[in-house]
Amino acid sequence: MEMVRVALALLLVAAAASLLPSAAEAANYTVGDEKGWNPDVDYTAWVKKHKPFYKGDWLIFEYQNGRSDVVQVDEVGYDKCDKANALTSYSKGHTYAFQLKEAKDYYFICSYGYCYSGMKVHVTAKSSSSSSGGSSSDSSSNDSSSDTPSPSSKKSKAKSSAAPPSLLGLAATPYAAIAAAGAALLLNRIML
Secondary structure (H helix, E strand, C coil): CHHHHHHHHHHHHHHHHHHCCCCCCCEEEECCHHHCCCCCCCHHHHHHHHCCEECCCEEEEECCCCCCCEEEECHHHHHHCCCCCCCEEECCCCEEEEECCCCCEEEEECCCCHHHHCCEEEEEEECCCCCCCCCCCCCCCCCCCCCCCCCCCCCCCCCEECCCHHHHCCCCCHHHHHHHHHHHHHHHHHHC
């Protein structure tokens, strides 16, 4: 009889857990892959290789300090390689991580003059992914980019699962903790 109660409790927990929304998994992309954020990299091809991008994904720019920067601009600034109306600008250190916080187009350039030779990226972030990975044709066919601090890696060296590294261990499976707590409560009640 007690075995039946335990089995029933586990079944209820499994059913309840299946009703919880699945946690979206953010991906990290190293812009330019192993070539990084440097002159003479085909960022249009890089975007085509890794799209689609989704809200919550991270773009990681790896560059040489003092030789380049990462400037987020609007479409006009992107087209003209003009940082005059920059939305953000970053030139410290060797790495800059930018999170795609909204579903929209993001534009990045290097303001050190390399933009004119193609050191710029345009990325379109979609609102959600129905599956992790895969490619679709409704992403930007141009360059790629994004904005926010530190992340990690998943698909090839460019796409990676996660949030900023500082958050990786904290809430990897938020719904699992809820399901476990619910299971413990149900088991406790049934066993009494």
